[in-house]
Amino acid sequence: MSEHWPNSGVDLHLELNATTGRQSGLENALRTAIRSGRLAAESRLPATRKLATELGLSRGTVRAAYDQLIAEGYLTARQGSGTTVARLPMHQQDPPHPGPVSDRIRHDLRPGGPDACAFPTTAWLRAARRALTSLPADIYRYDDPRGRIELRTALTEYLGRSRGVLAHPDHIVITNGYTQALALLTTALGENSTPTIAMEDPGADFHRAIARHHGAVIVPLPVDEHGARTDLLTDPEFTTIDAVEVTAAHQYPTGATLHPQRRHLLVAWARSRGGLIIENDYDGEFRYDRQPVGAIQGTAPDHVAYVGTVSKTLGPALRLGWIVTPPRLLEPVIEAKRHADRHTESLGQLTLTELITTHAYDRHIxxxxxxxxxxxxxxxxxxxxxxxxxxxxxxxxxxxxxxxxxxxxxxxxxxxxxxxxxxxxxxxxxxxxxxxxxxxxxxxxxxxxxxxxxxxxxxxxxxxxxxxxxxxxxxxx
Known part of the structure; x- marks a missing residue:
């Protein structure tokens, strides 16, 4: 039989085999939990009286089972400290299940994220406290699939002044980072047919995998020192594409900026074909030797899905991103978000709202x-x-x-x-x-x-x- 002890200080699932006797069944269940690692070393067990009550056993049965396991070395008992799980020699423990192998790296210069140690912990906590003290009553309920209106409103102002994006809060969808944004857009494009997306070559291999996983056909779009070869979009091999994904401000991984003429050609293609530009602005905030390059979205908001995140400014673990969605794709993207996870968690959204509206986000950047x-x-x-x-x-x-x-x-x-x-x-x-x-x-x-x-x-x-x-x-x- 399966039993729990919900009122004894710890929760533990035990399988007691009634055919072996009550004491033997409890001993075997505890041995199994210890050997498998479900009861870790130094875990404190319930008092014999509480455990007996929870399992419907006599206190003497539980005390006898504890004594037997203490004698075998599975448990230890100290006056005033109760009964705890002993540290077993390695040969007595079942081998652990193999987990993912992690690289042992001393020096990490891989691309992909910010310095995690530079996360603005103090500013984040301050913003979270302000958000928590003024939470609306509906914060813990299911929310709009687009995300919190407070964050969407703050992003409208921030993206407009910092990246030249033309947005309205109603057209912004908050996502769990860029990968979900790309998945939602691919799903929306494939609402009635299989979408074909041109993606930069070279480019982010994982993003290609995400688009393929959600049903897209991928066509490579060559990249040179002037960015994506949008001048090729009139060639026969690109006549069937529905969308072009570009990292226009700072191409990944070459670092090229999309040449102004090619930006014009890309927008002209979208307008003439009714195509979609997916603008991945993954690190547009960081410019050193030149003026910031504005977003393509500001020149063609009806044809560009502008995607940004805090993955490079704050950290990818926050899983906070956004799509400024062109009107024709808004409802399909909202529907895709609703079926993906209903909505992004709300507390992080409101904390980010506080960071943006108090300009702590600008100061951190x-x-x-x-x-x-x-x-x-x-x-x-x-x-x-x-x-x-x-x-x-x-x-x-x-x-x-x-x-x-x-x-x-x-x-x-x-x-x-x-x-x-x-x-x-x-x-x-x-x-x-x-x-x-x-x-x-x-x-x-x-x-x-x-x-x-x-x-x-x-x-x-x-x-x-x-x-x-x-x-x-x-x-x-």
Whole structure:
């Protein structure tokens, strides 16, 4: 029989086998829970009187079962401390189930996120307290699939002044980051047919996987030093596409900015074909050597789904993003969101609202921009011996903005396989350009360095490991 003890200080599910006798059944159930790890070492067990009451056993039966397990070494009992689970030698414990293997990385320069240690904890807590003290009565109920009106209103003002986005609160849908935003848009596009989406090549491989998972056919759109080749959209192979996804302000992973003429061509394509532009503005807040590039959405709001998140400004774990949706796709996107998870959690939305409306979010971004610019400059100092002069072996791309830099190798003799081997020798993790192409082949080689990733104290050691890696690669040529 299955029993619980809900009123004894701990909750634990036990399977008591009535055919083996009451005491033996309890002993076996406790042994199984300890061996399997469901009862961890030093967990405190209920008092014999409480457990007996909960399980419908006599107190003497429970005391006898405890005594037997104490004698076997499964439990310990101390005066005044009650009965607890003993620490068993390893050979007495069942082997744990294998979990995911995590990389043991000493120096992390992979792209993808901000310095997690720089999260504005004090400002976030202050904003959360203000939000909690003025919560509306409906906060703990199911909400509008689009998200809290407070956040959508705050985003309308913020995106307008900082990114040139033309938005209305009714047309914003709050999402759980960019991946859900892309999934919702793909689902909305495929409401009546299989959608075909052109995606940058090279680009984010996981985003391609998300779109495919939600039913899209993916067509690679080449990228060069001027960004996505939107001049190709009139070619026959692109005549059937429904949408184009672009990282126009700072292409991932090359760092190129979409050339103004190509922006015009992209908008012209959308207007003439009734197509959708999915604008992934993943790090538009971070500009160092040039003026910010405004969003394409501001020039064609009826044809652009503008997507932004706090993943690069605050942290991806918050799972907060947004779509500024063109009117024709609003209802399909809302319906897709309703069926995906009903709505994004509300407390985080209201906390972010407080950050934005008090301008604490702006202050954090400005501080982050200064910190990441300094880190970028240190990275450039590290790369300079190999990127300048007659003996240069690499070129640097995308340094004017963002949180990463693409380093391309000038020598065809140097392969990514060699690079991976050498970086592993120095416990250094980086991104690889080869992983970002749509199909395997003879593509340019390179590494993508995320200078925002390490904590502040670990950044100098990461750069030192990178220096050792580049020296070793230079000798490999």
């Amino acid at each position: 400005r501080a982050s921009r200064l910190r990441y610019r300094r880190r970028r400059d240190l990275l450039l100092d590290c790369l300079r011996p190999w990127s300048t002069g007659p003996r240069s072996t690499l070129s640097i791309h995308g340094i004017a903005a963002g949180l990463k830099t693409l380093v391309r190798f000038d020598s065809s003799e140097l392969t990514e396989h060699q690079t991976k081997r050498v970086t592993a020798e120095f416990d250094l993790a980086v991104g690889y350009l080869g992983d970002r192409w749509h199909t395997p082949g003879n593509h340019p080689q390179g590494i993508v360095l995320g200078y925002s990733t390490p904590p502040e104290h670990a950044y100098p050691a990461a750069l030192e490991a990178l220096t050792h890696t580049l020296r070793a690669l230079h000798r490999t040529r």
